[in-house]
Amino acid sequence: MGQRLAPVLAICFMSKIEEPVLSRCPLMYCRYIDDCCIVTSTQSEMDECFTILNQQSQYISFTREKPCDGWLPYLNTQLMLANGTLHVKWYRKESSKNIILHARFAHPTTVKRAIVRNVFKTALEVSSGASERQESLRIANEIMSGNGYSS
Structure with a gap:
């Protein structure tokens, strides 16, 4: 155990x-x-x-936590209640370094693909609507490009 x-x-x-x-x-x-x-x-x-x-x-x-621009952070998401609808998007703390396995590191391509796939999957799955998904995908793209992955 x-x-x-x-x-x-x-x-x-x-x-x-x-x-x-x-x-x-x-x-x-x-x-x-x-x-x-x-x-x-x-x-x-x-x-x-x-x-x-x-x-x-x-x-x-x-x-x-106090809301910032109407968004309240909770775990890896931000929540906003507007007109009775709960909006959710992916959230990364300001202190997050956003460091993942760099694209140039000597790891199997399958591992790198899985990392990229899972970052984008997380960004999409925690987002509640189209605008939230776009914002989450923007963050995912920034993380990927910052770690040597091309779009």
Whole structure:
């Protein structure tokens, strides 16, 4: 059994922490290990959920992201709620170096093709609409060209 214990413990711990927030029935609640995304109908409701989460344990302190130009980062995506529709696009943090296997490195061509295919697949699959896909593909192209791949 080569699994690391930390993610399993984080999931168990978070399932207990999130119970009081889930009982409030937010519009949307997503969690990946210890990263939560909560959507509520009002800012005061969001503030209350944030306070509740931070009161659950002295060993964990939640932080929250602020939207930038209406887009809220969550994991490798950015989310925007506009006119009742959730828009999603691929997101790379500013601190991300965007370094992948360089095209000139001595690796099998099949490996390089798989990397290129998976970067573009991720960009397309996490995007919710045509404009989001275009923005995500622009980012993917920048990453590829920055690592020696031609378009």
